[in-house]
Amino acid sequence: MCYTGIRTNRLLARNILMLLFCTSAVHAQNSQNNITLTALNTGFILNSVASIETQQTRANAFQIAVNSRNSANFSIRARVSSSTSSTGTPFPASMLALRLNTTNPPVTANLNTITLSTTDQLLQQITSTKNNITFNYDLLLAPVGYSYAPGNYNFTILFTMTQP
Amino acid sequence: MKKMTLITAALFATIIAANAQSSAQASQTVTLNLQNSIDIAFTAATGTDFTFTNTGDYQNGLTNLNASSLQVKSNRPWAVTVGSASANFNGPAAPSPAMPSSVLGVRLNGGSSFGALSTSAQSLTSGDRGVSSFSVDYNANPGFSYDAGTYTLSVIYTATQQ
Numbered sequence: 194m195c196y197t198g199i200r201t202n203r204l205l206a207r208n209i210l211m212l213l214f215c216t217s218a219v220h221a222q223n224s225q226n227n228i229t230l231t232a233l234n235t236g237f238i239l240n241s242v243a244s245i246e247t248q249q250t251r252a253n254a255f256q257i258a259v260n261s262r263n264s265a266n267f268s269i270r271a272r273v274s275s276s277t278s279s280t281g282t283p284f285p286a287s288m289l290a291l292r293l294n295t296t297n298p299p300v301t302a303n304l305n306t307i308t309l310s311t312t313d314q315l316l317q318q319i320t321s322t323k324n325n326i327t328f329n330y331d332l333l334l335a336p337v338g339y340s341y342a343p344g345n346y347n348f349t350i351l352f353t354m355t356q357p
Numbered sequence: 358m359k360k361m362t363l364i365t366a367a368l369f370a371t372i373i374a375a376n377a378q379s380s381a382q383a384s385q386t387v388t389l390n391l392q393n394s395i396d397i398a399f400t401a402a403t404g405t406d407f408t409f410t411n412t413g414d415y416q417n418g419l420t421n422l423n424a425s426s427l428q429v430k431s432n433r434p435w436a437v438t439v440g441s442a443s444a445n446f447n448g449p450a451a452p453s454p455a456m457p458s459s460v461l462g463v464r465l466n467g468g469s470s471f472g473a474l475s476t477s478a479q480s481l482t483s484g485d486r487g488v489s490s491f492s493v494d495y496n497a498n499p500g501f502s503y504d505a506g507t508y509t510l511s512v513i514y515t516a517t518q519q
Contacts, residue, residue, distance in 0.1 A: 230383035240392040242430060255385065262379070274384060289387065337391065339432045339487045346389040355380040 228269075228354040231256040237334050245337050253294055254332035258325070259354050266320050267356045269328065270313040274351040279344035286310050289348060290333040293317070297327040306333065313353065394432050397516035400490065401426040407497045418498030423466055426492045433518040434485050438478035439463055439493075442511035449506035456508050460499045463512070466492035478515060 234251045238244075261267050273286035292306040293316070300321045307314050317328065404424030409415055429435055441458035448456055462471025465482050471494070472479050482491055499508075 226379050226381050228381040228383045230385055232385040235385060235387045236390070237388070238390045238392065240390075240394070242394050242396040245391075245394050245432065246430075254387075257383075284389065332387065334389065337389075339394070339430050341391060341432060342486065343391045343393045343432055346391065348387045348389070349384050350387060351382060351384040353380055353382045 226262045226267075226354065226356060227260045228352060229258040229260075230352055231258070235332055239337060245339065247336055249334040251332040251334075253329045255291070255328075255330040255350075255352075257328040257330065257352060259328070261324050261326075261354075261356065266318075267354055268315060268319070269317040270353045270355065271307070271309060271316055272313045272351055273309050273311050273348050275349045276347065278346045280342040280346075282341065284337075284341065284346045284348070286348065288335045288337070289350070290335070291316060292331045292333060294329045294331050296329070298323055300326055302328070309350065316352075391432065393518055394430070395435060395516050395518050396430045397437065397514055398428055399425055400428050401492075404495060407495075409499070415499065415501050418496055420494060420496045422494045423492045424495040426490060427514060428488065428490045429484065429516050430488050431484075431516065431518055432486050434483070435489075435516050435518055436483035437481045437491075438515045438517070439472075439474070439481045440478035440513050440515075441474040441476055442513055444476055446508035446510045448508035449504050453504040453506065454502060456499060456503050458510055460497060461510055461512070462496040462498070464494050464496075466494050468494070471496045474510070474512065478513075481514070483519070 232255055234254045237249050237251070239249070257269065259267065259269065271291060273289065276283040276286065278284065286309050289309045290306050291309065293302055293304050296302055300319060300323060302319065303315075303317050307316055316330075319326065401423075402425045404421030407419045407421065409419065427437070429437065441461070444458060446456040446458065446460070458475055459473035461474050463474060463481070464471045481493070
């Protein structure tokens with residue numbers, strides 16, 4: 194009995210060592226996943242009736258560079274994580290939208306306009322052989338209209354890249 | 358033995374959790390600077406002509422209800438004033454007497470009395486931020502003091518943010 198118990202313990206210990214090795218390997222792979230965000234043109238100044246009444250677009254406002262540890266599959270989501278205003282009345286997150294302009298290198302991607310909210314919205318579900326992809330996004334502001342007082346309004350947009 | 362099994366199970370759970378999802382995040386602040394904006398425009402102006410054809414018209418004057426409609430767009434509370442561009446109408450040359458702008462009166466549609474126009478702006482109406490519309494009535498009452506002819510006057514509406 195004792196001999197059998199020792200063998201069992203050795204077997205388990207060996208498995209544990211293997212599992213520990215696997216765990217450290219997963220963490221190493223995780224560390225290679227990253228998303229680099231460059232904001233090139235994300236400010237809006239609305240100083241005329243025309244600019245208040247029409248949709249405003251900032252072309253290539255965001256450059257999102259994704260490094261994927263596993264080139265096969267990943268997603269990018271975005272949400273408005275916080276908003277503030279000098280007037281005390283924040284804008285709804287749905288005033289903002291994102292639209293893919295280009296990718297580098299070219300990949301099959303979602304070109305639809307995605308309206309933002311305070312919960313994650315799926316921008317891309319990518320299946321590609323490429324590990325490093327740069328997404329250039331346009332930032333769209335819906336017509337503001339006259340319901341909001343003059344002032345400064347800030348939105349923080351949080352981008353998340355996830356691998357299953 | 359039981360302890361080893363528990364440890365193994367815990368490690369499995371850790372690995373499953375680690376494999377379940379890996380992610381990375383980045384954020385950026387977008388700034389929107391909304392400046393003061395106001396606009397006023399005519400949406401209709403169908404009642405700006407008066408034709409005096411008989412002594413009754415001269416005696417009593419003529420009124421055009423809903424003579425003009427205006428729209429104000431403002432992202433702050435606003436007020437509109439009205440006045441004439443000149444002290445007198447443009448009309449037949451002297452020796453015909455000059456017709457003063459006060460011959461023409463204006464009021465907010467449905468108002469109780471007409472305010473005689475002058476080059477000094479007078480308050481007409483006001484409102485909160487947003488898009489607002491209103492109409493005005495005109496009354497022209499020249500009496501019998503002026504030569505027959507065509508007289509014109511520019512009326513100025515000014516919208517101001519409060």
